[in-house]
Amino acid sequence: MTPEELRELAEKRRAQLKQPRCRLNVCLAAGCQSCAGDSVFKAIKQQIEARKLDGVQVRGVGCLGLCAEGPLVLVEPSGLLYQRVKPEDAGELLDALEGAPLKRLECPTDVPFFRAQKKIVLENAGVIDPENLEDYLAAKGYEGLIRALTDMTPADVIAEVTTSGLRGRGGGGYPTGLKWSTVAKSKGAKKYVICNGDEGDPGAFMDRAVLESDPHRVIEGMIIAAYAVGAQHGYAYIRAEYPLAVKRMQNAIKQAQKAGLLGDGILGTSFSFNMEVRLGAGAFVCGEETALIASIEGKRGQPRPRPPFPAESGLWGYPTLINNVETFANIPPILRHGGAWYAAIGTEKSKGTKVFALAGRVKNTGLIEVPMGITLREIIFDIGGGIPDGKKFKAVQTGGPSGGCIPEQYLDMPVDYDSLARVGSIMGSGGMIVMDETSCMVDVAKFFMDFCKAESCGKCVPCRAGTDQMHGILTKICNGEATLDDLALLERLCDVVKNTSLCGLGQTAPNPVLSTLKYFRDEYLAHIVDKRCPAGVCKIKAPAEVHA
Amino acid sequence: MTMPIAPPKIEPPSADKRWRLVDNTMRKHGYRPDALIEALHTMQECFGYLDEPGLKFVARSLRLPLSKVFGVATFYHFFTLKPKGRHTCVVCMGTACYIKGAQNILDEIEKTYGVKPGETTRDDALSVLTARCIGSCGLAAAVVVDGNILGKVTPAQTLEHLEKVVKT
Numbered sequence: 001m002t003p004e005e006l007r008e009l010a011e012k013r014r015a016q017l018k019q020p021r022c023r024l025n026v027c028l029a030a031g032c033q034s035c036a037g038d039s040v041f042k043a044i045k046q047q048i049e050a051r052k053l054d055g056v057q058v059r060g061v062g063c064l065g066l067c068a069e070g071p072l073v074l075v076e077p078s079g080l081l082y083q084r085v086k087p088e089d090a091g092e093l094l095d096a097l098e099g100a101p102l103k104r105l106e107c108p109t110d111v112p113f114f115r116a117q118k119k120i121v122l123e124n125a126g127v128i129d130p131e132n133l134e135d136y137l138a139a140k141g142y143e144g145l146i147r148a149l150t151d152m153t154p155a156d157v158i159a160e161v162t163t164s165g166l167r168g169r170g171g172g173g174y175p176t177g178l179k180w181s182t183v184a185k186s187k188g189a190k191k192y193v194i195c196n197g198d199e200g201d202p203g204a205f206m207d208r209a210v211l212e213s214d215p216h217r218v219i220e221g222m223i224i225a226a227y228a229v230g231a232q233h234g235y236a237y238i239r240a241e242y243p244l245a246v247k248r249m250q251n252a253i254k255q256a257q258k259a260g261l262l263g264d265g266i267l268g269t270s271f272s273f274n275m276e277v278r279l280g281a282g283a284f285v286c287g288e289e290t291a292l293i294a295s296i297e298g299k300r301g302q303p304r305p306r307p308p309f310p311a312e313s314g315l316w317g318y319p320t321l322i323n324n325v326e327t328f329a330n331i332p333p334i335l336r337h338g339g340a341w342y343a344a345i346g347t348e349k350s351k352g353t354k355v356f357a358l359a360g361r362v363k364n365t366g367l368i369e370v371p372m373g374i375t376l377r378e379i380i381f382d383i384g385g386g387i388p389d390g391k392k393f394k395a396v397q398t399g400g401p402s403g404g405c406i407p408e409q410y411l412d413m414p415v416d417y418d419s420l421a422r423v424g425s426i427m428g429s430g431g432m433i434v435m436d437e438t439s440c441m442v443d444v445a446k447f448f449m450d451f452c453k454a455e456s457c458g459k460c461v462p463c464r465a466g467t468d469q470m471h472g473i474l475t476k477i478c479n480g481e482a483t484l485d486d487l488a489l490l491e492r493l494c495d496v497v498k499n500t501s502l503c504g505l506g507q508t509a510p511n512p513v514l515s516t517l518k519y520f521r522d523e524y525l526a527h528i529v530d531k532r533c534p535a536g537v538c539k540i541k542a543p544a545e546v547h548a
Numbered sequence: 549m550t551m552p553i554a555p556p557k558i559e560p561p562s563a564d565k566r567w568r569l570v571d572n573t574m575r576k577h578g579y580r581p582d583a584l585i586e587a588l589h590t591m592q593e594c595f596g597y598l599d600e601p602g603l604k605f606v607a608r609s610l611r612l613p614l615s616k617v618f619g620v621a622t623f624y625h626f627f628t629l630k631p632k633g634r635h636t637c638v639v640c641m642g643t644a645c646y647i648k649g650a651q652n653i654l655d656e657i658e659k660t661y662g663v664k665p666g667e668t669t670r671d672d673a674l675s676v677l678t679a680r681c682i683g684s685c686g687l688a689a690a691v692v693v694d695g696n697i698l699g700k701v702t703p704a705q706t707l708e709h710l711e712k713v714v715k716t
């Protein structure tokens with residue numbers, strides 16, 4: 001297809017979408033499907049057919065954000081949002097199209113959860129049908145690619161991305177423009193582009209939501225990247241635990257191939273690029289880029305020392321660009337609106353928005369996108385609605401197993417790469433777990449150490465044996481069996497594991513321990529000295545039982 | 549007379565038609581070594597687990613040492629070398645679910661069915677597994693029973709649901 005044909009198709013679809021009087025968008029992303037969103041969809045469809053309603057349409061869409069209140073249904077054009085919809089509500093919902101909104105199921109949208117967000121990556125999530133290419137086109141999809149391929153040189157594209165100030169969303173925060181230009185400069189008979197959709201971070205589902213809700217956006221970002229760096233082939237590495245994301249991505253790739261957006265001579269230009277999905281197999285370490293590359297090659301996913309970096313020698317020894325799902329998803333709007341537009345959002349050193357998976361002890365759990373620089377308090381108390389059940393906030397964990405727990409005193413800190421690092425945590429990929437007084441911070445540290453111990457690939461001794469030993473000490477502390485010497489040893493181990501491990505897994509494994517030790521040392525001491533768990537989580541035996 | 553050397557046709561372990569699907573996956577990747585993980589995925593999807601004859605079949609087809617195939621199959625948590633029971637219950641042990649009490653769910657299941665994560669009841673009725681976040685953290689605590697996600701569950705609700713499923 002040529003750009004003109006593509007734009008015609010988009011125009012046609014836009015006109016089509018205007019036709020019905022109203023439309024019900026039912027969330028069919030995994031969160032809502034797991035509470036029977038698909039039955040709701042079917043029930044509404046049946047009712048529309050049975051009542052022969054003209055000009056009323058139902059459509060499956062991606063994640064609408066407030067997953068915890070699902071299944072969600074959004075009505076267009078009124079903008080009414082319904083929550084916890086059951087299949088048997090279908091009739092009443094359709095009745096309410098004409099008259100007053102159905103109060104019983106209405107989800108208030110005039111609240112900070114919706115108002116305080118700024119959607120760039122998620123602009124289409126919950127708005128378009130992720131299984132329909134034309135829906136994506138109608139939403140200005142592939143316009144960024146058209147601009148890149150017809151108006152710009154690869155160097156122009158890299159310059160635009162550099163101007164945007166976009167930093168990698170996979171955890172490290174490395175400047176994307178800089179990475180692209182390194183790969184572009186690398187010499188190789190072939191080059192590859194890889195999308196890191198492993199999302200091994202427990203408590204995070206941003207990438208999953210993007211892949212399920214708007215897969216073409218990721219593909220578009222990858223094609224633009226391939227053009228910029230000169231790659232011919234790409235892989236989307238997605239974890240097998242996300243079957244719906246895999247299915248939607250595969251479906252979107254097929255559609256793009258059919259439309260000539262992937263393959264030889266894309267959009268009638270001389271540029272060729274194709275891609276496929278590769279399945280992860282449940283190893284957290286495979287999110288690390290060199291391990292991920294090994295995994296695509298069919299090997300055990302064990303990291304290798306860098307340099308050489310994948311940018312010079314990656315997949316099968318060829319220069320390889322590897323970016324996170326959300327990073328690629330940011331590219332199409334940057335190409336559409338320009339890098340300067342993007343750079344105007346966010347803070348000095350952290351540009352744009354960030355998607356967070358807000359979960360744990362917070363009222364509104366779900367998926368949110370906010371401008372960088374927003375404070376933790378705004379996220380947790382305004383958008384998140386605060387802590388339920390009248391409990392008190394204790395800490396927020398960011399960055400998963402590589403991150404740390406941030407206490408109350410930093411709630412007014414802006415959320416950006418550098419501020420989070422300053423208080424001993426990281427942005428990470430965007431998991432944000434809120435904890436209240438019912439969580440024991442030593443227990444939380446033990447949980448993460450258990451994770452790292454089990455996920456260590458075993459290649460280096462400090463990581464393999466060190467995390468095991470640290471987990472052992474933390475278990476002793478939780479059981480009320482540890483001494484102050486154990487605590488000192490734990491602190492020494494943090495240092496050794498952090499400084500002598502080969503890859504990021506081992507290097508960051510002590511972070512949850514270090515940050516809880518820093519801010520919640522009294523809880524450690526309560527376990528060790530008073531043989532007491534202040535939160536009442538750890539089952540410490542009474543002294544009598546111990547001696548008996 | 550010289551003949552073009554065709555790759556030797558490797559016979560699957562049995563006449564079971566599902567082996568053809570495994571072979572298809574390998575053929576799609578030109579029997580290259582990097583088809584290994586994809587082939588194991590197909591095999592596990594078809595049979596529920598990876599058995600030794602199957603791993604040998606894959607090893608020979610891709611011309612890989614069996615040790616390497618075993619190395620990969622045991623490295624990745626998603627692959628299992630043990631057959632599962634008639635029903636499976638996966639308890640999510642990701643951070644969000646843990647904070648919302650997933651450990652208690654596991655404890656209760658262990659008390660009732662006498663199995664730890666990774667084990668199957670003696671009558672083969674139920675396998676209990678854990679996962680590192682199934683990506684439905686908004687619905688924590690989450691449990692997957694026979695492929696269906698149950699969100700925001702308590703230990704009692706999980707047991708109630710399991711009882712219904714396991715009996716049928």
Ligand SMILES: Cc1cc2nc3c(=O)[nH]c(=O)nc-3n(C[C@H](O)[C@H](O)[C@H](O)COP(=O)(O)O)c2cc1C
Binds near residue numbers: 174287288324503
């Ligand atoms: C142990 C470990 C796990 C990681 N897991 C992921 C992951 O699940 N997804 C991801 O995008 N990046 C992950 N990363 C970071 C990647 O190695 C890499 O930096 C990133 O994909 C680069 O993309 P970006 O520049 O767009 O962020 C992980 C790193 C380490 C050390």
Ligand code: SF4
């Ligand atoms: S020592 Fe054990 S783990 Fe290491 S390579 Fe040999 S068999 Fe494998």
Ligand code: SF4
Binds near residue numbers: 455460507
């Ligand atoms: S630090 Fe740990 S996970 Fe990373 S390579 Fe070493 S052993 Fe493997």
Ligand code: FES
Binds near residue numbers: 027030063064072367
């Ligand atoms: S999955 Fe439906 S709102 Fe997120």
Ligand code: FES
Binds near residue numbers: 642
């Ligand atoms: S932590 Fe259980 S679904 Fe993410």
